[in-house]
Amino acid sequence: xxxxxxxxxxxxxxxxxxxxxxxxxxxxxxxxxxxxxxxxxxxxxxxxxxxxxxxxxxxxxxxxxxxxxxxxxxxxxxxxxxxxxxxxxxxxxxxxxxxxxxxxxxxxxxxxxxxxxxxxxxxxxxxxxxxxxxxxxxxxxxxxxxxxxxxxxxxxxxxxxxxxxxxxxxxxxxxxxxxxxxxxxxxxx
Numbered sequence: 001x002x003x004x005x006x007x008x009x010x011x012x013x014x015x016x017x018x019x020x021x022x023x024x025x026x027x028x029x030x031x032x033x034x035x036x037x038x039x040x041x042x043x044x045x046x047x048x049x050x051x052x053x054x055x056x057x058x059x060x061x062x063x064x065x066x067x068x069x070x071x072x073x074x075x076x077x078x079x080x081x082x083x084x085x086x087x088x089x090x091x092x093x094x095x096x097x098x099x100x101x102x103x104x105x106x107x108x109x110x111x112x113x114x115x116x117x118x119x120x121x122x123x124x125x126x127x128x129x130x131x132x133x134x135x136x137x138x139x140x141x142x143x144x145x146x147x148x149x150x151x152x153x154x155x156x157x158x159x160x161x162x163x164x165x166x167x168x169x170x171x172x173x174x175x176x177x178x179x180x181x182x183x184x185x186x187x188x189x
Contacts, residue, residue, distance in 0.1 A: 027039060028040035028043060030085075030100070030101040032078060032081060032082065032085075032101075033081055033082055033085030033101050034085065034089075035085050035088065035089065035099050035100050035101050035107070036098050036099060036100030036101070037100060037101060038100065038101075038102050038103055040098065040100050041098060041100035041102060041108050041110060043098075044098035044100070044110040044112075045110065045166045045167075045170070047112070048110070048112060048151075048166050049164065049165075049166055051112055051113070053112065053113040054113070054114065054115065054150060054151050054152045055110070055111060055112045055113065055114060055150065055151050055169070056111045056114045056116075056118075056119045056148055056149065056150040056151070056169075057108060057109070057110055057111070057148065057149060057166075057169050057170050057173045058108065058109040058111070058119065058122065058123065058146055058147070058148040058173060059102075059106070059107075059108055059146065059147050059148070059170070059173040059174045059176070059177040060088075060106070060107040060108070060109070060126075060144050060145070060146045060177065061105060061106050061107075061144060061145045061146075061177055061178070061181055062080065062081065062084050062105040062106075062107070062142070062143075062144050063143040063144055063145060063181070063184070064080070064140050064141075064143060065077055065080060065081065065104070065105040066105075067140070068080050068139075068140055071139075072139055072140075076139070080140070080142065081101075081105070083133060083137065083142060084107070084130075084142050084144070085099075085101065085107075086133075087126060087129045087130055087133055087142060088107060088109065088126065090129060091122065091125040091126050091128075091129045092109055092122060092125075092126075094111075096111075096112050096113070097109060097110065097111050097112075098110040108170070108173075109122065114150070115150075116150060119148050119150065123146060123148070126144075126146075130142045130143075130144070143184075145177055145178075145180040145181035145184055146176075146177055146180060147172075147173045147174065147175065147176025147177030147178070147179065147180055148173050148176065149169045149170075149172040149173040149176065150169065151165055151166075151169050153169070153172065155172055156168055156169070156172070159172070
């Protein structure tokens, strides 16, 4: 009888442990895209704060989500988000990277221990994968604006921003992404 109770209790403990781990993981995952959510990205930011190597952050804004939702419905908009999330997951394969959906149509790729050439190669791989996917994608292609910043960027040296380094890198990447988006819109008109 004691042996049975022991195994029943061990099984309960194991189940509770697995359940707690699963819930902790789910708290950091965007359910629709299966990428990290904002909290998952912020956890990656915290890890950068404890690492003194050069890192980079790419901020990405998916184009045409509102147009897709308005013209073709939210189901098609959700498909656009998922298709783009799959592009990111299939091009940013390194397990040290954190790929996340910050909310809405904004994404981030957090890359610890990197250099400019690597970041530009990641962006190039994302572009190439989008071209492949767009060959068969209807009704609208995947299109995105991006900006990136690295922790050794010149702009950080002249910035008056009082936030910590990770926040400043993220903010500059985000500003550059919005500039890129504005340039893309101006080019379309």
